[in-house]
Amino acid sequence: MERRPIGTSRLSLVPSAIEHARSLWEAVEVSLPELTPWMPWASDDSYEHNRDFLKMCQEAWQRSEAWTFTIMFEGRAAGTVGLSGLQPLIASAELGYWLRTDLAGRGLMTEAAAAVVAFGFGEAGLHRIELHAGVANTGSIRVAEKVGFKRMGMLRDASCGKAGWYDCHVFDLLESDERPSRTVTVAE
Numbered sequence: 001m002e003r004r005p006i007g008t009s010r011l012s013l014v015p016s017a018i019e020h021a022r023s024l025w026e027a028v029e030v031s032l033p034e035l036t037p038w039m040p041w042a043s044d045d046s047y048e049h050n051r052d053f054l055k056m057c058q059e060a061w062q063r064s065e066a067w068t069f070t071i072m073f074e075g076r077a078a079g080t081v082g083l084s085g086l087q088p089l090i091a092s093a094e095l096g097y098w099l100r101t102d103l104a105g106r107g108l109m110t111e112a113a114a115a116v117v118a119f120g121f122g123e124a125g126l127h128r129i130e131l132h133a134g135v136a137n138t139g140s141i142r143v144a145e146k147v148g149f150k151r152m153g154m155l156r157d158a159s160c161g162k163a164g165w166y167d168c169h170v171f172d173l174l175e176s177d178e179r180p181s182r183t184v185t186v187a188e
Helices: 018-035 047-062 108-121 138-147
Strands: 006-008 012-015 067-073 076-087 092-099 128-134 150-161 164-174 184-186
Touching: 006 108, 012 047, 012 108, 018 047, 018 067, 018 076, 018 092, 047 067, 067 108, 076 108, 092 108, 108 128, 108 138, 128 138, 128 150, 138 164
Parallel strands: 092 128
Antiparallel strands: 006 012, 006 184, 012 067, 067 076, 076 092, 128 164, 150 164
16 A cells, blocks of 8 residues: 555644654653553653654555554644554454644544544555543543544453553444544645
């Protein structure tokens, strides 16, 4: 599948690549206090780890196993959003995301997630997208619900952050489910 950006009314979602390493690391660095409770990778993150992650993202895209986008807002990297954990036999993947802390609360992640969901059901040909959110991660839960995901249940000790294991709500969205309309255009 061709690596091309997705444009929304305020964002450019660019397929993640090694050249985003410095800008993305800056976004991670200023957001670590908010990321470490929820993201297993955040406790041990470094610029080098970030660069290696971006290299893996490029390779996974080339193999059509995962699609990770760097969220660009006002000319700088603001976070990532993507589909991973592809299960090709059942056309299913998992949506994951994080956003730079000082940009939270503006609807940017809802906009980015909706665009990647449209990409998943369109270009990636998925039938189902799953999402896990910590039961106390109200921001992530709010994004899931605004994009149209349905809460399906809870997984005990499904992820871990700096403070240890935590339970996650499981959300899913089917290609046929009704979703709130969002303006999404594919950049040329």
